[in-house]
Amino acid sequence: MNRSDRTAALRRQHPKPPLYGKDLRLTREQAEARRSPNPGPFEEIFFAHHGRPANKWVHYLPFYDRALAPYRGRPIRMLEIGVMHGGSLELWRKYFGPEATIFGIDINPECAGRVDAPNQVRIGSQADPEFLRATVAEMGGLDFVLDDGSHIASHQRLSFEALWPLLAPGGLYVIEDMHTAYWEQWEGGLRRSGTAVELVKSLVDDMNGRYFDEDEAWAPYEEIGTVFTADSIAAIEKAARHAPAGHVWTDKPTPASQAG
Numbered sequence: 001m002n003r004s005d006r007t008a009a010l011r012r013q014h015p016k017p018p019l020y021g022k023d024l025r026l027t028r029e030q031a032e033a034r035r036s037p038n039p040g041p042f043e044e045i046f047f048a049h050h051g052r053p054a055n056k057w058v059h060y061l062p063f064y065d066r067a068l069a070p071y072r073g074r075p076i077r078m079l080e081i082g083v084m085h086g087g088s089l090e091l092w093r094k095y096f097g098p099e100a101t102i103f104g105i106d107i108n109p110e111c112a113g114r115v116d117a118p119n120q121v122r123i124g125s126q127a128d129p130e131f132l133r134a135t136v137a138e139m140g141g142l143d144f145v146l147d148d149g150s151h152i153a154s155h156q157r158l159s160f161e162a163l164w165p166l167l168a169p170g171g172l173y174v175i176e177d178m179h180t181a182y183w184e185q186w187e188g189g190l191r192r193s194g195t196a197v198e199l200v201k202s203l204v205d206d207m208n209g210r211y212f213d214e215d216e217a218w219a220p221y222e223e224i225g226t227v228f229t230a231d232s233i234a235a236i237e238k239a240a241r242h243a244p245a246g247h248v249w250t251d252k253p254t255p256a257s258q259a260g
């Protein structure tokens with residue numbers, strides 16, 4: 001069977017999921033059935049939550065637990081783009097604890113009333129760099145950005161370009177729902193330049209920028225620490241230290257280790 005026959009056979013077995021909408025909305029029971037065997041704290045908090053509503057793709061829950069473990073319990077400064085019903089901010093407060101500074105932004109003025117102190121909401125667009133910078137100034141800095149806003153390519157890019165320089169070394173920038181990068185209504189299309197998926201791919205090149213003689217990198221390679229990605233979601237870590245790469249041998253063998 002050649003490659004295209006194999007692809008066709010796989011497509012018959014696993015038809016493409018419908019785009020967004022009711023068909024992908026899981027019942028509580030279906031979601032419970034997809035829980036991780038050993039759920040991390042964010043997943044536990046999500047399924048135990050009874051406050052304002054939040055909606056997450058089930059497979060993001062273990063992703064957050066892996067990507068965010070180093071930040072938990074620290075006085076991190078988080079900005080969530082996209083507040084909607086306000087439940088997500090409540091989840092993050094439970095996850096990060098009382099020391100965290102947690103701000104949400106949304107273009108919908110009704111979201112201003114969907115928050116309880118100490119969490120904060122500011123109203124404005126993620127496509128407005130001045131608004132983003134003013135919000136971060138109020139926050140006193142930035143350690144974690146979660147872009148769950150309009151999911152429109154140019155907005156995601158404008159936010160990234162405004163916020164990445166403000167992110168502290170060691171901070172994390174997460175972009176959710178990157179499947180819109182393939183959909184025209186969100187300025188997407190397969191390999192279309194300017195989408196979040198293409199941004200993430202180019203950051204992989206930038207991260208490895210010391211190994212090629214190119215001057216086209218968007219971000220200096222020393223700044224990109226880790227690019228961690230899964231279905232529709234990516235986390236880009238800003239390097240904590242700008243140490244040049246180098247490799248090292250293990251210690252010399254000892255007589256005891258050679259004897260075995």
Ligand SMILES: C[S@@+](CC[C@H](N)C(=O)[O-])C[C@H]1O[C@@H](n2cnc3c(N)ncnc32)[C@H](O)[C@@H]1O
Nearest residue numbers: 054055082084088106107108125126148149150
């Ligand atoms: C997917 S919802 C956010 C869900 C929320 N983060 C959660 O997990 O429950 C997207 C939100 O982004 C907001 N939004 C849309 N365009 C925006 C823009 N240009 N700037 C900021 N927020 C925007 C919408 O009003 C909506 O509340």
